[in-house]
Amino acid sequence: MLKKFIIIGFGSTLIGIGINGFILPLHLINGGIFGVSLLLNYIFEFKPGLTFIFLNLPIYLLAYKYDRLYFFNGLLGAIISGFTIELLIPLKGMIHLPMLSSVLLGALIIGSGVALMLRNHISPGGLDLLALLVSKWSKLNVGIIIFIFDTLIIFSGMLLLHDPKLLYSLLIVSIVGLLTSLLTSFRNIYVFVNMK
Known part of the structure; x- marks a missing residue:
């Protein structure tokens, strides 16, 4: 349990830094429930971290019905991630980088946090948890499933906000999805080689 909390804490911190330090100040969005939470923040000024937790409730119920372990891991991951995002909101506006640099760095930090948690079968919640369930049922790589959802x-x-700048968000989800796919596949390859 201690290892699990350390992984969730570190992964959530990376996600919180990536969102508050690099994505939120530019009014871009990430994918998944994080992205939906950011959209609701831009439109209605809802708190993104708390919105993220509440939007996860239907997915928690689905996970509880089909896989109790994913439910508990997802519940922990989502709650800690949501509160970490709120805790790190003071980072918003503290980092000043060109748009492309901010997008690339933010995506790498978020992707590292998400991948770290998924590698250890801990979901940061949201569509990542749903993607884990779909991956388990379909045998598709979880990173590919996340990329489809995020796109x-x-x-x-883009349809709701009419902001062409959101095209940069496609780069964010591409990097997060690719990094997640690579890091989770690396673990699978490592396990497969050691089993031989």
């Missing part, structure tokens, strides 16, 4: 959310955000 749909980005295009929905």
Whole structure:
């Protein structure tokens, strides 16, 4: 349990730094429930971390029905991630980088946090948890499933906000999805080699 809390804490901190330090100040969105939470923040000024926790409730119920372990890991991951995002909001506006540099660095930090948690079968919540369940049922790589979900959310955000700058969000979800896919696949390859 101690290892699990350390992984969740470190992964959530990376996600919180990436969102508050690099994504939120530029009014861009990430994918998944994080992205939906940011959209609701831009439109209605809802608190992104708390919104993230509440939007996860239907997915928690789905996970509880089909896989109790994913439910408890997802519940822990989502609650800690949501509160960490709120805790790190003071980072907003503290880092000043060009748009592309901010997007690249933010995506790498968020992707590292998400991948770290998923590698250890801990979901940061939201669509990542749903993607873990779909991956388990379909045998598709979790990073690919997340990328599909995220792309749909980005295009929905562009339709709602009419902001062409959101195209940069596609780069964010591409990097997060690719990094997650690579790091989770690396673990699978490592386990497979050691089993031989």
